[in-house]
């Protein structure tokens with residue numbers, strides 16, 4: 001069914017107002033969750049590209065220290081590069097700090113929550129929109145404004161923030177102006193995610209279609225629900241922290257400044273009496289839950305795709321939901337495993353070490369259920385499924401390498417080395433980012449009515465898999481050799497670093513190659529948008545509700561008629577049924593949506 | 597298109613979207629001020645000595661301000677009650693107006709306190725006590741001002757909604773009231789923390 005005909009039908013059937021919307025209302029200040037979701041997606045993909053580009057420059061310095069950067073070297077200006085175009089240490093620090101900040105707060109979270117959550121939550125629960133469309137719009141625009149502030153910071157004197165994405169004081173307190181921009185940007189991001197999370201929770205709880213009981217919610221929705229609670233409750237303490245750091249920087253208070261701090265050989269004039277550890281506690285109280293914000297929605301995406309492509313119900317759906325809820329609670333009591341080296345005493349270390357070991361159990365439960373879901377399935381190796389399948393072992397590596405970090409004794413050695421960088425990148429890069437790609441390939445037909453090219457998809461997937469590992473696997477070796485993170489020369493100044501420094505060359509080339517093969521993805525998006533094969537409303541023969549809406553779903557309202565939910569989310573290969581899947585929606589809805 | 601359960605309660609949850617939303621928002625506010633009070637505790641416990649609040653701040657003004665906020669919580673509750681029991685818009689607007697006046701007096705007293713400190717040359721940077729004093733009362737003040745802005749809207753232009761949908765207007769007053777109580781509550785904790793101990 002074409003979009004026009006379905007829109008006309010609803011216009012007639014339940015009186016949806018047909019007044020044409022102005023261009024601004026429709027595409028810019030839209031209140032439709034689908035448009036807002038796409039706005040989030042486009043903006044966040046641009047930030048993903050920017051965050052990636054920063055690190056592509058940074059990796060030049062790691063592979064070829066102090067050599068002029070090709071092409072860019074001449075363009076970056078004397079504040080950033082030497083006369084012949086080699087990266088200055090100050091700029092190196094900006095690249096690293098802003099890479100982390102942009103990737104976590106401006107790219108990945110907005111993608112998995114702002115884009116996927118916004119677009120799919122109402123569709124998957126059979127709702128006409130999010131509960132608060134205006135808040136939804138405000139949330140996007142606050143995010144966009146926060147992003148602009150972060151971008152602007154590159155052009156202020158001294159450049160962007162350069163104290164790491166963790167912004168530890170006292171360093172961040174005395175850093176250049178860019179840090180103030182960073183704090184302003186973060187405050188906006190936090191407000192944005194606050195509005196978004198309230199919206200998501202209320203929508204999921206209140207706007208479920210009749211019959212969509214809790215045990216019929218797709219796993220994706222459970223993942224989004226817990227994620228929203230994490231954002232809601234973990235972010236505010238960072239807001240507190242950002243305000244305090246702002247006070248320190250702008251009004252010379254000493255919340256994070258110890259008495260008698262010596263900087264550049266001079267005692268700071270502050271009144272003192274503060275402690276940098278306070279920042280670390282407030283920061284990690286957010287930032288550990290934040291890592292689950294990065295991974296839970298990825299689990300959700302992958303779970304949907306696996307159920308669909310194995311043509312079987314998820315193995316252990318209830319255990320997965322229980323595990324997700326457990327993570328949601330435990331995520332709040334593990335934060336100080338990032339602080340084992342701050343001298344916090346063995347009793348407290350033992351506590352956080354124990355909680356960390358406990359929280360790895362639900363993660364393993366989810367991963368195991370997903371693996372077992374594959375068992376005996378007639379797997380369809382579609383492009384989204386390839387990315388979803390690759391996600392499993394990649395996240396597995398990321399998660400397992402986290403265990404030694406959670407044990408205080410091992411962490412004393414590994415802390416702040418490249419091993420940690422390897423650990424969390426396995427979780428977020430070939431982990432979450434692969435889940436995002438999987439999701440894009442899977443839901444693109446719903447958004448556009450067209451399928452992405454399979455050939456280009458393969459050209460995108462296989463090299464990405466190889467180069468991702470080419471970048472991150474060597475990091476474990478470097479870290480175990482003792483190389484610290486955030487070093488301008490990649491560790492060459494130390495004897496133990498020299499032996500592994502050569503790995504940097506292969507890693508950097510992997511990174512650049514990874515960038516190159518993303519061209520297949522971009523070309524695929526653009527080409528398929530115009531020329532991709534037109535497919536029906538349910539090309540994957542999927543069960544969940546979004547597939548019983550037209551492709552694309554009707555603006556402001558989604559479904560042609562009120563949805564009634566008849567069964568659970570994963571009725572694949574149900575015995576006795578005459579096709580291998582049964583939609584969650586009732587028969588009338590399905591018939592209407594498919595135009596039969 | 598209509599969003600379901602904007603004014604009606606969803607039968608199985610017993611909630612309207614707005615009422616649920618404000619409680620979630622307040623949960624995040626609890627975490628925000630929770631972070632702030634935890635910081636206060638950590639910094640104070642780590643300090644070698646700490647001044648007595650009563651020696652530095654004007655307890656009488658603080659107490660008067662507490663009283664004002666408690667009264668304003670009562671007036672806003674009465675405004676909502678009037679709407680709910682069919683007491684009419686005029687009565688509700690008078691009560692909202694009273695709430696606003698009480699809030700504005702609070703702000704005036706607070707501003708006066710700050711001004712005195714600043715005239716004495718006291719700044720947030722003076723020491724940790726004043727750093728916390730200015731930051732915590734300042735953040736509370738921002739919340740209060742936001743509340744006043746919403747109240748001004750509800751008592752003024754926003755009241756037009758009453759004619760179209762009394763139910764929705766009543767709910768807006770209720771939700772604002774819940775928020776206002778929270779801001780009041782924060783002050784009730786803040787006052788003894790800063791002024792009395």
Ligand code: HEM
Pocket residue numbers: 166290291292294295337338356357359360363398399400402403405406407411414415416420423424427428
């Ligand atoms: C599954 C069990 C996991 C365990 C036991 C674990 C444990 C740890 C520990 C103890 C650290 C601190 C290491 C150090 O700084 O010395 C760490 C760092 C980190 N982890 Fe995990 N982790 C797990 C999963 C995840 C997940 C799912 C993510 C999601 C993205 C993640 C992202 C990160 C990040 C971003 C850091 C680096 C923080 C920094 O910059 O210092 N981890 N992990």
Ligand SMILES: [Cu+2]
Pocket residue numbers: 287288291334335337338
């Ligand atoms: Cu952690």
